[in-house]
Amino acid sequence: MSGEKPDGKPATRLVTGGRRKEWTGAGVNPPVWHASTLLFDSVADLKRGTARNQDGDYYYGRRGTPVQWALAEALTDLEPGAAGTMLYPSGAAAVACALLSVLEAGDELLITDNVYDPSRGFADSLLKRYGVTTRYVDPMADDPGALFGAKTRAILLESPGSLTFEVQDVPAFAAAAKAHGAVTLLDNTWATSLFFPAIEKGVDISIVAGTKYIGGHSDIMLGCVTAAPSAWPGLRTASQRLGQCIAPDDAYLGLRGLRTLDVRLRRHEASGLAIAEWLAEQPQVARVLHPALPTCPGHDIWKRDFTGAAGLFSIVMRGGGMDAVAAMIDDLTLFGIGYSWGGFESLALPVHPEASRSATEWSAEGPVIRLSIGLEDTDDLIADLAAGLERFEKAACRK
């Protein structure tokens, strides 16, 4: 929306982005207007506004007011090379609209096999019904160019995958896609644009579930899609045609969360890494799937391409079954049991990678547990997990 080259380093842009005087007035932050109708001064003014059809013009509530525009612009400013950002009522809506903005009947879509299950569900149901074929591919494919066929129109990556954390060679996938005239979409929820500026790495459409780290407080649903200039007009039009918009309160909370993303994410990173390293030493844990640890597939790519690591990772247990997992997780005191992640509070979730794969095999030494490390004291979290691992071991031995 801004079109200008954003100034300053990412942490600075998080603070300055979207704070136009004409939107904020005397406040530091934009107002929260509950508005459907926006009033024009005259018929001539109405006509002028309709003809201009630009973001940032008062038009109608569905097109937003300063608080939504400020959030969108701040997100665009985080992605050097981006043309604009559209906002959605959830991350799932963001993935769906981003895909609909590039695909048509007869197209083939490639999706990496480690993708978030609802993205897979959308492709296998609605996209299929509208005549788009999906082919699932190995996220760690050596030769991305070989994956593209004559009908391939787009590829959806998720790096790292949000269950099994394979870090993909996004620049290589994007270059191969470009060579085949295909569009690259990336689910960038884990790293956010702060730790992985996707457009700069060759991605055309960068998707972030703002529900997670951008909101950061487990109190909003939010989807964000930032596009390169080539994909922006199509994304904007498709999203408007699909009636996508977000409530001003959610935009406000998203913007409020975004301002502190740098400090929160760095704390999630430090705590996540400390806990992942501790877990890697525990006898009950066979493997830690954390992009910043060498045991994670694609670790070298993470080192090359990312500027940080989020606090979400998985552990593969050594033996044991779901009973042992339940014995461990049920009585954790600081880790909640629930979906989503990226909030200030820690979560633990049993996950089942084998159930949402079709192109690659998932084989592991035992069940998989995903941890979202929150902002609690690391020693307290480790003590909680240590007691949990003892319960796991007892329950596993009883079998």
Ligand SMILES: *Cc1c(COP(=O)(O)O)cnc(C)c1O
């Ligand atoms: C949570 C999540 C989504 C969907 O976001 P919602 O806001 O929950 O709809 C999409 N992709 C990934 C990787 C996610 O973790």
